[in-house]
Amino acid sequence: MRVIVGMSGGVDSAVTAYLLKMKGYEVIGVTLRIVNGENEVSRCCEIDDARQVCETLGIPYYVHNCSSKFAACVIDPFIQAYSEGRTPNPCVNCNRLIKWDELMRSAEVLQADYIATGHYAKIEQLPNGRYTVKNAASAQKDQSYMLCRLSQEQLAKTLMPLGDLTKDEVRKIAEVAGLHVATKAESQDICFVPDGDYAAFIEERTGKIFPEGDFVDTEGKVLGQHKGIINYTVGQRKGLGVAAGIPIFVMEIDAEQNKVVLTNEDGMYALGCILKNVNYMGMEKPEENVEFDAWVKVRYHHKAIPAKVQREGMQLFVVFSEPVKAVAPGQTGVLYDENGCVLAGGEIDR
Numbered sequence: 164m165r166v167i168v169g170m171s172g173g174v175d176s177a178v179t180a181y182l183l184k185m186k187g188y189e190v191i192g193v194t195l196r197i198v199n200g201e202n203e204v205s206r207c208c209e210i211d212d213a214r215q216v217c218e219t220l221g222i223p224y225y226v227h228n229c230s231s232k233f234a235a236c237v238i239d240p241f242i243q244a245y246s247e248g249r250t251p252n253p254c255v256n257c258n259r260l261i262k263w264d265e266l267m268r269s270a271e272v273l274q275a276d277y278i279a280t281g282h283y284a285k286i287e288q289l290p291n292g293r294y295t296v297k298n299a300a301s302a303q304k305d306q307s308y309m310l311c312r313l314s315q316e317q318l319a320k321t322l323m324p325l326g327d328l329t330k331d332e333v334r335k336i337a338e339v340a341g342l343h344v345a346t347k348a349e350s351q352d353i354c355f356v357p358d359g360d361y362a363a364f365i366e367e368r369t370g371k372i373f374p375e376g377d378f379v380d381t382e383g384k385v386l387g388q389h390k391g392i393i394n395y396t397v398g399q400r401k402g403l404g405v406a407a408g409i410p411i412f413v414m415e416i417d418a419e420q421n422k423v424v425l426t427n428e429d430g431m432y433a434l435g436c437i438l439k440n441v442n443y444m445g446m447e448k449p450e451e452n453v454e455f456d457a458w459v460k461v462r463y464h465h466k467a468i469p470a471k472v473q474r475e476g477m478q479l480f481v482v483f484s485e486p487v488k489a490v491a492p493g494q495t496g497v498l499y500d501e502n503g504c505v506l507a508g509g510e511i512d513r
């Protein structure tokens with residue numbers, strides 16, 4: 164069986180390729196070149212690492228350029244969301260629209276049976292026949308949240324060998340296998356904004372300056388001046404520059420009025436949220452106005468909590484079992500079953 168492994172240049176994809184080769188698969192490494200411009204130097208270093216890993220393993224290696232598609236499907240929507248006062252999660256869309264779509268395209272060209280990635284998650288086929296992503300054995304590294312938009316076709320053709328391993332175990336495997344990336348540090352930031360300065364990236368990319376405006380409280384009282392809405396996200400506390408005598412947080416970003424609404428910690432809790440652009444994974448689209456139970460995460464590092472959910476039209480209305488802090492429009496809400504399998508995921512509308 165032939166498998167295409169998405170090679171990022173890191174230890175996780177390297178060990179994925181190694182494990183699959185040890186299991187008897189015919190492995191081919193493919194790196195997606197997704198970023199041009201200022202970040203090209205770091206990306207070339209990753210390509211060099213991926214190529215060296217493939218040479219060590221004795222497997223073919225290819226680089227597939229999809230930077231134009233990445234800009235259109237990931238970077239441009241990211242900028243648009245921030246410009247509208249929303250907090251996007253570009254990695255979720257990138258996984259489906261770029262990584263999986265392009266790796267499957269490579270698999271078709273190279274006549275491979277599967278694609279594989281170094282994500283910490285598991286793929287299961289449920290009794291209802293649908294494929295889903297399940298929590299990894301290592302809760303600390305679990306990446307199921309980021310994979311919630313994958314399609315049934317993509318899941319059916321995907322292998323994830325790291326789902327039962329910890330990061331330390333992966334590094335030990337790499338060391339024993341003689342892979343030079345065994346101790347390579349993890350990348351923490353969004354790949355196209357490696358320094359984490361989203362505002363500077365957006366202004367440089369668009370050539371647009373986002374003007375200053377008012378910080379206001381929930382009653383509209385002006386508390387100070389903000390530096391442009393793209394500098395803020397819901398839940399932010401640091402760097403506001405407003406002396407209130409108590410801890411204050413960004414509660415809402417009103418792009419139309421160019422205002423940033425601040426509140427105390429009590430005002431940061433929500434009783435529920437509405438999801439749009441929903442992808443149904445482990446479940447079929449539910450009947451309208453029929454309530455069902457699920458566990459929900461509203462951000463990557465959020466601990467899943469019980470919730471009541473029902474569909475109204477194209478949206479899912481989610482009511483939390485307890486108030487949740489800093490629910491940000493634009494982020495992703497993911498529903499799980501009691502076994503840690505993804506049921507559905509969508510964008511938080513409000």
